[in-house]
Amino acid sequence: MLIHNPYDVETTPGGPGSAPSGATRFVGVDVGGTNIKSVVLSQATGTPEVIEKAECATTGTTPVEILQQVAEIARGHLDRSATPATLGFSLPGAVDRRTGVTGVMPNLPGVWHGVPAVDIVSGITGVQTSIVNDARAFALAESRLGAARGLRVVVGVTLGTGLGGGIVVNGSLLEGTSGFAGELGHQIVSLGGARCGCGNRGCAETFVKTQALVTATGLPSAQAVFRSAAQGELAAVSAVGTYIAHLAVALANVHTLLCPDAFVIGGGIAEAEAQLFHPLLDKMKALIMFDHPTSVHLRKAMLGPWAGAIGAALVASDATAALSISSAGRWTRAGVDSVEWA
Ligand SMILES: [Zn+2]
Numbered sequence: 001m002l003i004h005n006p007y008d009v010e011t012t013p014g015g016p017g018s019a020p021s022g023a024t025r026f027v028g029v030d031v032g033g034t035n036i037k038s039v040v041l042s043q044a045t046g047t048p049e050v051i052e053k054a055e056c057a058t059t060g061t062t063p064v065e066i067l068q069q070v071a072e073i074a075r076g077h078l079d080r081s082a083t084p085a086t087l088g089f090s091l092p093g094a095v096d097r098r099t100g101v102t103g104v105m106p107n108l109p110g111v112w113h114g115v116p117a118v119d120i121v122s123g124i125t126g127v128q129t130s131i132v133n134d135a136r137a138f139a140l141a142e143s144r145l146g147a148a149r150g151l152r153v154v155v156g157v158t159l160g161t162g163l164g165g166g167i168v169v170n171g172s173l174l175e176g177t178s179g180f181a182g183e184l185g186h187q188i189v190s191l192g193g194a195r196c197g198c199g200n201r202g203c204a205e206t207f208v209k210t211q212a213l214v215t216a217t218g219l220p221s222a223q224a225v226f227r228s229a230a231q232g233e234l235a236a237v238s239a240v241g242t243y244i245a246h247l248a249v250a251l252a253n254v255h256t257l258l259c260p261d262a263f264v265i266g267g268g269i270a271e272a273e274a275q276l277f278h279p280l281l282d283k284m285k286a287l288i289m290f291d292h293p294t295s296v297h298l299r300k301a302m303l304g305p306w307a308g309a310i311g312a313a314l315v316a317s318d319a320t321a322a323l324s325i326s327s328a329g330r331w332t333r334a335g336v337d338s339v340e341w342a
Contacts, residue, residue, distance in 0.1 A: 024320075025051075025085035027077045028313025029070050030134060030306075032092060033107040033161070034058055037306060038073050040081065041313040047145065048317070052077060053306060062110040063102070067117055071124035078127060088130040088316030089121065090137040090308050092164075097179045100131050106197045107161055130312075130319040135164025136173055136182055137311025138301070142264040143168035144314060146302040151261035155254055156301075157184060159269035159276075160222075162197070163208040163250065167258065172318075189249045207246035210269070213239050226272040244276065248283035255288050255296060266301030273300065 023044040030037045040052035054073065060066030074087045093112065094103030100118025122129035132140075139156025148154040148168075158164035165184030167174040175181050185205035186198050193202025206212070213225040216239035228236035251263060270276065277298050285293040303310060 023083065024317070025081045025083055026313040026316040026320075027074050027081075027085050027087045028137075028309040028311065028316065029073055029087070029089040030137065030308035030312055031066060031070060031090065031108070032058065032134070032308075036069065036073060037309045038077060039306060039309040039313055040077050040085070041310065041317065043317070048314070050306070050310065052080070053309070058108075060109070063105075063108070063112050063115045063117070064120065066108060066110075067115075067120045068124065071121045074121070074125050074127075078125060084127075086128040086130075086316045086320050087121070087125060088132060088137075088312040088314070088319070090132050090134040090312040090315075091117070092134045092161075094180070095131050095133050097131055097175065100129075102131075104198065128316075128319060130315045132173075132312055132315045133164070133166070133182075134158075134308045135184075136166035136175075137309075137315065138164070138266055138307045139166025139168050139182070139264070139311070140173055140314050141303055141307040141311035142266065142301050144171055145310065146307065147264045147299040148262050153258060153260040155184070155251075155258065155260045155263045157251065157263055157265045158267040159208065159247070159265060160267035161210050163205045163247070164267070165254075167260075173315075184250055184254060187250055187253060189246055189253075204246055204250035208243055208250065213243055216242070222269050223271070226269070226275055230275060240275070241279075244279050245283060248280055248287060251280070252284045252287035255284065256290060259291055259295065262297040262299050264299050264301050266303075266307060270300055 023042040026041045028039045035055055036058050037055045039050050041048040042051045058066065060069045070089050078085055091102060091105060092107050093105035100116060102112040102115045102117045105112040118129050118131050135156060135158045138158050142148050142156055143154040152170055154168045156166040163185030166182045186203045188202045189204045190202035194206040195201055196203035196206050210222045213222045217225050217235045219225050219228060225236050225239055229240040281296065281298050284296055288296060301307060
Protein backbone atom coordinates (compact mmCIF):
# COMPACT_ATOMS: atom_id res chain seq x y z
CA MET A 1 0.00 0.00 0.00
CA LEU A 2 1.20 3.46 -0.78
CA ILE A 3 2.14 5.50 2.22
CA HIS A 4 2.66 9.20 1.85
CA ASN A 5 5.56 10.24 4.00
CA PRO A 6 5.64 13.95 4.84
CA TYR A 7 9.11 13.60 6.27
CA ASP A 8 12.00 13.33 3.87
CA VAL A 9 14.65 11.04 5.32
CA GLU A 10 16.87 11.19 2.25
CA THR A 11 20.21 12.83 2.67
CA THR A 12 20.17 16.48 1.71
CA PRO A 13 21.76 16.59 -1.79
CA GLY A 14 24.30 19.20 -0.81
CA GLY A 15 25.31 17.37 2.38
CA PRO A 16 25.49 18.80 5.84
CA GLY A 17 26.78 22.15 4.65
CA SER A 18 23.58 22.80 2.70
CA ALA A 19 21.37 23.19 5.75
CA PRO A 20 20.50 26.72 6.80
CA SER A 21 23.32 28.36 8.71
CA GLY A 22 22.58 28.75 12.39
CA ALA A 23 20.46 25.61 12.47
CA THR A 24 20.79 23.45 15.57
CA ARG A 25 22.24 19.98 14.96
CA PHE A 26 21.49 16.74 16.74
CA VAL A 27 23.25 13.44 16.11
CA GLY A 28 21.25 10.23 16.63
CA VAL A 29 22.87 6.78 16.74
CA ASP A 30 20.76 3.60 16.86
CA VAL A 31 22.60 0.46 17.93
CA GLY A 32 21.23 -2.89 16.78
CA GLY A 33 22.55 -6.41 17.11
CA THR A 34 23.83 -6.51 13.54
CA ASN A 35 24.21 -2.88 12.48
CA ILE A 36 24.36 0.70 13.71
CA LYS A 37 22.44 3.48 11.97
CA SER A 38 23.09 7.15 12.51
CA VAL A 39 21.57 10.44 11.38
CA VAL A 40 22.11 14.14 11.82
CA LEU A 41 18.99 16.21 12.36
CA SER A 42 19.07 19.89 11.61
CA GLN A 43 16.49 22.35 12.78
CA ALA A 44 16.37 26.00 11.97
CA THR A 45 12.65 26.59 12.20
CA GLY A 46 9.74 24.22 11.83
CA THR A 47 10.20 20.54 11.15
CA PRO A 48 13.63 19.00 11.79
CA GLU A 49 15.38 17.75 8.67
CA VAL A 50 17.68 14.75 8.23
CA ILE A 51 20.81 16.11 6.57
CA GLU A 52 23.12 13.14 6.96
CA LYS A 53 22.76 9.44 7.56
CA ALA A 54 25.07 6.45 7.71
CA GLU A 55 25.04 2.75 8.52
CA CYS A 56 27.72 0.22 9.45
CA ALA A 57 28.04 -3.24 10.98
CA THR A 58 28.09 -3.65 14.75
CA THR A 59 31.65 -4.89 15.19
CA GLY A 60 32.18 -4.48 18.94
CA THR A 61 32.10 -7.67 21.00
CA THR A 62 31.95 -6.07 24.47
CA PRO A 63 29.89 -3.16 25.87
CA VAL A 64 32.94 -0.88 25.93
CA GLU A 65 33.87 -1.73 22.33
CA ILE A 66 30.31 -1.10 21.13
CA LEU A 67 30.12 2.20 23.03
CA GLN A 68 33.47 3.22 21.56
CA GLN A 69 32.02 2.47 18.13
CA VAL A 70 29.00 4.68 18.94
CA ALA A 71 31.37 7.48 19.94
CA GLU A 72 33.49 7.10 16.79
CA ILE A 73 30.42 7.22 14.55
CA ALA A 74 29.12 10.26 16.40
CA ARG A 75 32.55 11.89 16.26
CA GLY A 76 32.53 11.55 12.48
CA HIS A 77 29.19 13.35 12.24
CA LEU A 78 30.21 15.97 14.80
CA ASP A 79 33.47 16.72 12.98
CA ARG A 80 31.56 17.35 9.75
CA SER A 81 29.01 19.59 11.44
CA ALA A 82 29.42 23.27 10.81
CA THR A 83 27.75 24.11 14.11
CA PRO A 84 27.97 22.58 17.60
CA ALA A 85 25.80 19.51 18.07
CA THR A 86 24.63 17.20 20.79
CA LEU A 87 24.24 13.42 20.73
CA GLY A 88 21.56 10.88 21.53
CA PHE A 89 21.96 7.13 21.12
CA SER A 90 19.61 4.20 21.50
CA LEU A 91 20.27 0.65 22.68
CA PRO A 92 18.07 -2.46 22.33
CA GLY A 93 17.41 -3.12 26.00
CA ALA A 94 17.05 -1.62 29.46
CA VAL A 95 18.51 1.84 29.92
CA ASP A 96 18.17 4.25 32.81
CA ARG A 97 17.87 7.60 31.09
CA ARG A 98 18.45 9.54 34.27
CA THR A 99 21.74 7.91 35.23
CA GLY A 100 22.87 6.84 31.76
CA VAL A 101 23.52 3.32 33.07
CA THR A 102 22.45 0.21 31.15
CA GLY A 103 20.72 -2.99 32.19
CA VAL A 104 20.00 -6.18 30.26
CA MET A 105 20.72 -6.15 26.49
CA PRO A 106 19.55 -9.56 25.25
CA ASN A 107 20.60 -8.92 21.64
CA LEU A 108 24.03 -7.39 22.18
CA PRO A 109 27.20 -9.27 23.14
CA GLY A 110 28.64 -8.93 26.63
CA VAL A 111 27.29 -8.13 30.07
CA TRP A 112 25.61 -4.72 30.07
CA HIS A 113 24.27 -4.58 33.59
CA GLY A 114 25.59 -1.51 35.40
CA VAL A 115 27.59 -0.09 32.47
CA PRO A 116 27.84 3.76 32.64
CA ALA A 117 27.13 4.02 28.91
CA VAL A 118 26.49 7.75 28.71
CA ASP A 119 29.64 8.60 30.67
CA ILE A 120 31.73 6.36 28.41
CA VAL A 121 30.37 7.85 25.17
CA SER A 122 30.38 11.48 26.32
CA GLY A 123 33.88 11.00 27.71
CA ILE A 124 35.08 10.19 24.20
CA THR A 125 32.99 12.65 22.20
CA GLY A 126 33.12 15.54 24.64
CA VAL A 127 29.55 16.57 23.87
CA GLN A 128 26.30 16.41 25.81
CA THR A 129 25.00 12.86 25.39
CA SER A 130 21.62 11.24 26.05
CA ILE A 131 20.49 7.63 25.96
CA VAL A 132 17.15 5.98 25.18
CA ASN A 133 15.72 2.51 24.59
CA ASP A 134 15.41 1.80 20.86
CA ALA A 135 11.65 1.17 20.84
CA ARG A 136 11.06 4.43 22.76
CA ALA A 137 13.16 6.21 20.16
CA PHE A 138 11.01 4.63 17.43
CA ALA A 139 7.82 5.74 19.18
CA LEU A 140 9.06 9.30 19.62
CA ALA A 141 10.14 9.62 15.98
CA GLU A 142 6.92 8.18 14.53
CA SER A 143 4.87 10.34 16.88
CA ARG A 144 6.54 13.61 15.97
CA LEU A 145 7.61 13.10 12.38
CA GLY A 146 6.03 9.91 11.07
CA ALA A 147 2.75 8.01 10.94
CA ALA A 148 1.26 9.52 14.10
CA ARG A 149 2.34 13.09 13.54
CA GLY A 150 -0.18 15.45 15.06
CA LEU A 151 -1.82 12.92 17.36
CA ARG A 152 -1.89 13.43 21.12
CA VAL A 153 -1.59 9.96 22.63
CA VAL A 154 0.45 7.47 20.61
CA VAL A 155 1.69 3.98 21.37
CA GLY A 156 4.65 2.79 19.32
CA VAL A 157 4.97 -0.95 18.79
CA THR A 158 8.01 -2.66 17.25
CA LEU A 159 7.65 -6.21 15.98
CA GLY A 160 10.94 -7.91 15.27
CA THR A 161 13.22 -10.03 17.41
CA GLY A 162 10.91 -9.18 20.29
CA LEU A 163 8.02 -6.86 21.17
CA GLY A 164 9.15 -3.31 21.91
CA GLY A 165 7.10 -0.29 22.79
CA GLY A 166 6.91 3.32 23.76
CA ILE A 167 4.20 5.75 24.81
CA VAL A 168 4.18 9.36 23.63
CA VAL A 169 1.80 11.95 25.06
CA ASN A 170 1.63 15.42 23.53
CA GLY A 171 4.92 14.86 21.78
CA SER A 172 6.86 13.68 24.84
CA LEU A 173 7.84 10.18 25.92
CA LEU A 174 5.82 8.96 28.88
CA GLU A 175 8.50 7.47 31.08
CA GLY A 176 6.94 7.22 34.52
CA THR A 177 8.71 8.01 37.75
CA SER A 178 11.55 5.57 37.15
CA GLY A 179 11.90 6.10 33.42
CA PHE A 180 10.96 2.54 32.47
CA ALA A 181 7.34 3.08 31.38
CA GLY A 182 6.32 1.65 28.01
CA GLU A 183 7.63 -1.92 28.15
CA LEU A 184 4.71 -3.39 26.22
CA GLY A 185 6.46 -6.70 25.68
CA HIS A 186 6.89 -7.42 29.36
CA GLN A 187 3.29 -7.20 30.48
CA ILE A 188 2.19 -10.63 31.66
CA VAL A 189 -0.42 -12.22 29.43
CA SER A 190 -0.09 -15.82 30.67
CA LEU A 191 0.17 -16.39 34.41
CA GLY A 192 2.91 -18.98 35.06
CA GLY A 193 3.74 -19.09 31.36
CA ALA A 194 7.09 -19.63 29.68
CA ARG A 195 10.19 -17.93 31.05
CA CYS A 196 10.91 -14.59 29.38
CA GLY A 197 14.32 -13.11 28.63
CA CYS A 198 13.61 -10.55 31.37
CA GLY A 199 13.39 -13.31 33.99
CA ASN A 200 9.63 -13.20 34.49
CA ARG A 201 7.10 -15.74 33.20
CA GLY A 202 4.33 -15.37 30.64
CA CYS A 203 5.32 -11.96 29.22
CA ALA A 204 3.71 -10.98 25.92
CA GLU A 205 7.16 -11.22 24.36
CA THR A 206 7.34 -14.95 25.03
CA PHE A 207 4.63 -15.26 22.35
CA VAL A 208 5.31 -12.17 20.24
CA LYS A 209 8.86 -12.70 19.04
CA THR A 210 10.52 -13.99 15.91
CA GLN A 211 11.89 -17.06 17.69
CA ALA A 212 8.36 -18.17 18.63
CA LEU A 213 7.39 -18.23 14.94
CA VAL A 214 10.61 -20.00 13.94
CA THR A 215 10.40 -22.62 16.70
CA ALA A 216 6.75 -23.45 15.95
CA THR A 217 7.34 -24.01 12.24
CA GLY A 218 10.99 -24.91 11.71
CA LEU A 219 11.14 -22.16 9.08
CA PRO A 220 14.19 -19.86 9.03
CA SER A 221 12.60 -16.44 9.54
CA ALA A 222 9.44 -14.59 10.50
CA GLN A 223 9.05 -13.50 6.89
CA ALA A 224 9.18 -17.13 5.75
CA VAL A 225 6.51 -18.04 8.32
CA PHE A 226 4.15 -15.29 7.14
CA ARG A 227 4.76 -16.25 3.49
CA SER A 228 4.04 -19.88 4.27
CA ALA A 229 0.92 -18.93 6.21
CA ALA A 230 -0.32 -16.92 3.23
CA GLN A 231 -0.05 -20.13 1.19
CA GLY A 232 -2.13 -21.98 3.75
CA GLU A 233 0.56 -24.17 5.31
CA LEU A 234 -1.08 -25.33 8.53
CA ALA A 235 1.83 -25.03 10.99
CA ALA A 236 2.57 -21.52 9.75
CA VAL A 237 -1.10 -20.51 9.88
CA SER A 238 -1.24 -21.74 13.47
CA ALA A 239 2.01 -19.97 14.44
CA VAL A 240 0.88 -16.67 12.94
CA GLY A 241 -2.52 -17.04 14.63
CA THR A 242 -0.90 -17.57 18.03
CA TYR A 243 1.43 -14.64 17.49
CA ILE A 244 -1.39 -12.26 16.52
CA ALA A 245 -3.75 -13.50 19.25
CA HIS A 246 -1.24 -12.67 21.99
CA LEU A 247 -0.23 -9.38 20.41
CA ALA A 248 -3.93 -8.49 20.35
CA VAL A 249 -4.23 -9.22 24.08
CA ALA A 250 -1.19 -7.06 24.82
CA LEU A 251 -2.40 -4.13 22.73
CA ALA A 252 -6.01 -4.44 23.92
CA ASN A 253 -4.70 -4.18 27.50
CA VAL A 254 -2.78 -1.06 26.56
CA HIS A 255 -5.80 0.39 24.82
CA THR A 256 -7.96 -0.23 27.88
CA LEU A 257 -5.44 1.69 29.99
CA LEU A 258 -4.67 4.57 27.64
CA CYS A 259 -7.27 4.79 24.83
CA PRO A 260 -4.56 6.12 22.51
CA ASP A 261 -5.31 8.02 19.32
CA ALA A 262 -3.33 5.36 17.46
CA PHE A 263 -0.91 2.47 17.70
CA VAL A 264 1.98 2.87 15.26
CA ILE A 265 3.35 -0.52 14.33
CA GLY A 266 6.83 -0.97 12.87
CA GLY A 267 9.69 -3.44 12.71
CA GLY A 268 10.30 -6.14 10.14
CA ILE A 269 7.14 -8.13 10.91
CA ALA A 270 4.94 -5.07 10.26
CA GLU A 271 5.82 -5.62 6.57
CA ALA A 272 3.28 -8.46 6.64
CA GLU A 273 0.75 -5.59 6.43
CA ALA A 274 -2.78 -6.86 5.72
CA GLN A 275 -1.85 -10.36 6.89
CA LEU A 276 -1.08 -8.82 10.27
CA PHE A 277 -3.09 -5.62 10.63
CA HIS A 278 -6.56 -6.82 9.69
CA PRO A 279 -6.74 -9.86 11.99
CA LEU A 280 -4.95 -7.94 14.74
CA LEU A 281 -7.46 -5.12 14.64
CA ASP A 282 -10.40 -7.54 14.61
CA LYS A 283 -9.06 -9.41 17.64
CA MET A 284 -8.29 -6.21 19.53
CA LYS A 285 -11.80 -4.87 18.96
CA ALA A 286 -13.24 -8.11 20.29
CA LEU A 287 -11.21 -7.71 23.50
CA ILE A 288 -11.86 -4.02 24.20
CA MET A 289 -15.04 -3.53 26.21
CA PHE A 290 -14.66 0.04 27.45
CA ASP A 291 -14.33 1.99 24.22
CA HIS A 292 -16.05 2.16 20.88
CA PRO A 293 -14.60 -0.31 18.35
CA THR A 294 -14.22 2.59 15.92
CA SER A 295 -11.82 4.24 18.38
CA VAL A 296 -9.16 1.58 17.84
CA HIS A 297 -6.63 2.69 15.22
CA LEU A 298 -3.56 0.93 13.90
CA ARG A 299 -1.11 2.71 11.64
CA LYS A 300 1.90 1.32 9.87
CA ALA A 301 5.15 3.11 10.70
CA MET A 302 6.43 5.53 8.06
CA LEU A 303 10.04 6.35 8.86
CA GLY A 304 11.38 2.89 8.07
CA PRO A 305 14.62 1.57 9.57
CA TRP A 306 15.86 5.09 10.39
CA ALA A 307 13.15 5.78 12.99
CA GLY A 308 15.35 4.69 15.91
CA ALA A 309 18.24 6.96 14.93
CA ILE A 310 15.87 9.87 14.29
CA GLY A 311 14.25 9.28 17.69
CA ALA A 312 17.65 9.21 19.38
CA ALA A 313 18.45 12.56 17.76
CA LEU A 314 15.11 13.92 19.00
CA VAL A 315 16.02 12.81 22.51
CA ALA A 316 19.24 14.79 22.15
CA SER A 317 17.22 17.78 21.03
CA ASP A 318 14.92 17.48 24.03
CA ALA A 319 17.89 17.29 26.35
CA THR A 320 19.18 20.58 25.07
CA ALA A 321 15.69 22.06 25.01
CA ALA A 322 16.57 23.49 21.63
CA LEU A 323 13.34 22.43 20.03
CA SER A 324 10.23 24.13 21.28
CA ILE A 325 8.27 20.91 20.85
CA SER A 326 5.73 21.80 23.48
CA SER A 327 4.63 25.02 21.83
CA ALA A 328 0.88 25.34 21.94
CA GLY A 329 -1.06 24.06 19.00
CA ARG A 330 1.74 21.94 17.55
CA TRP A 331 0.07 18.67 18.37
CA THR A 332 -3.26 19.24 16.75
CA ARG A 333 -4.30 16.78 14.07
CA ALA A 334 -2.20 17.52 11.03
CA GLY A 335 -4.24 15.53 8.55
CA VAL A 336 -1.39 13.17 7.78
CA ASP A 337 -2.20 11.00 4.81
CA SER A 338 -1.27 7.57 6.09
CA VAL A 339 -2.50 4.04 5.86
CA GLU A 340 -4.88 3.42 8.70
CA TRP A 341 -6.69 0.31 9.83
CA ALA A 342 -9.72 1.66 11.63
ZN1 LIG B 1 9.57 -10.30 30.04
